[in-house]
Amino acid sequence: MGYLCRKKKQPLYRLLGSDNAAVAVGISLGMNNLEDLMQEVQAAVEKGYTRVKIKIKPGWDILPVQTIRQSYPHLKLMVDANGAYDLADVEVFKSLDAYDLEMIEQPLGDDDFINHAKLQRIIRTKICLDENIHSIEDVKVAHQLGSARAINLKWARVGGLFNALEIIQYCQKHGLLVWCGGMFESGVGRSYNLALASLEGLDFPGDISESSRYWSEDIVEQPQKLVEGRLLIPKISGAGFNISKKRVEKYSEKIESFI
Numbered sequence: 001m002g003y004l005c006r007k008k009k010q011p012l013y014r015l016l017g018s019d020n021a022a023v024a025v026g027i028s029l030g031m032n033n034l035e036d037l038m039q040e041v042q043a044a045v046e047k048g049y050t051r052v053k054i055k056i057k058p059g060w061d062i063l064p065v066q067t068i069r070q071s072y073p074h075l076k077l078m079v080d081a082n083g084a085y086d087l088a089d090v091e092v093f094k095s096l097d098a099y100d101l102e103m104i105e106q107p108l109g110d111d112d113f114i115n116h117a118k119l120q121r122i123i124r125t126k127i128c129l130d131e132n133i134h135s136i137e138d139v140k141v142a143h144q145l146g147s148a149r150a151i152n153l154k155w156a157r158v159g160g161l162f163n164a165l166e167i168i169q170y171c172q173k174h175g176l177l178v179w180c181g182g183m184f185e186s187g188v189g190r191s192y193n194l195a196l197a198s199l200e201g202l203d204f205p206g207d208i209s210e211s212s213r214y215w216s217e218d219i220v221e222q223p224q225k226l227v228e229g230r231l232l233i234p235k236i237s238g239a240g241f242n243i244s245k246k247r248v249e250k251y252s253e254k255i256e257s258f259i
């Protein structure tokens, strides 16, 4: 895609059909003690992140949510369980319903559509599926069974940007909230995420933190930096970055040439 964009002398986000070069983003926090968590939430809010997600697991769920809510009653807040629960934990999710969460991400196992559907019928908060979603077929199953009302879209996991666009269209047509997820990516993967997240309809802030959250130095010449809760997409042709050869060499353990 980057090559195609450079050939067409267009930035990727424009080629995907977006006019939006400033993308509101969220942050995902994985601390498991209250003091550290509250410090991180405060830092994230002060930095301008417009949505905060915390990781939960059995024994670490209601208390952190309750504590954050006491200090930040209006913060866009959500939780991600990474599949750590089963349906027997339904009381936890019923309790979380009281905290006005944006959604509960992947509460149950990553191949379980049936129990997610049962849980979604019991709780008011949206269930978002993440690890379950590998293709548009998975999205269709989730929608038709009622397993989720939101989809965390990771374009690499669904087989690329074209598949991701197809999923976005399906979600929009069927009233599923779809938003752009993220992983521990360098500026390369993050640039593609940002281009996708700039599309109309993906307004819910994605998991696309600024480069410095994960890297002391990114390997791209345009590390993403948060400005008033938004990441700006460079208006250059290509996927929004140039690789810094100097930094790649600096951090390479071994270089081999095949040419």
Ligand SMILES: [Mg+2]
Binding pocket: 080, 082, 105, 106, 130, 131, 152
């Ligand atoms: Mg997740």
